[in-house]
Amino acid sequence: MPRDVILVGKKPTMSYATAALMQLKESNSITIKARGMSISSAVDVAEVLTKKLMRDEAFTESVTIGTVKLGEPERNVSTIEIKVVNKAKK
Numbered sequence: 001m002p003r004d005v006i007l008v009g010k011k012p013t014m015s016y017a018t019a020a021l022m023q024l025k026e027s028n029s030i031t032i033k034a035r036g037m038s039i040s041s042a043v044d045v046a047e048v049l050t051k052k053l054m055r056d057e058a059f060t061e062s063v064t065i066g067t068v069k070l071g072e073p074e075r076n077v078s079t080i081e082i083k084v085v086n087k088a089k090k
Helices: 013-026 036-053
Strands: 005-006 029-035 060-069 077-086
Touching: 013 029, 013 036, 013 077, 029 036, 029 060, 036 060, 036 077
Parallel strands: 005 029
Antiparallel strands: 029 077, 060 077
């Protein structure tokens, strides 16, 4: 997994937001990824990062949604990828 990807799961939102902040300070962009029930947490992470922690020094460049097939029997699971860009490093 690349360093600039944050996979959101069951941890508290601020854990992921802090990790995203550290990565975004080092690079020009990061991607926040989640699937299923964690999608709303991924959106929260992106909002906390851009609106609170970076105070408009970063912005959401793109949002990609999709579906993957998982498990046996196969079931559809929704996915999201949110690309956040650091304005200072762009």
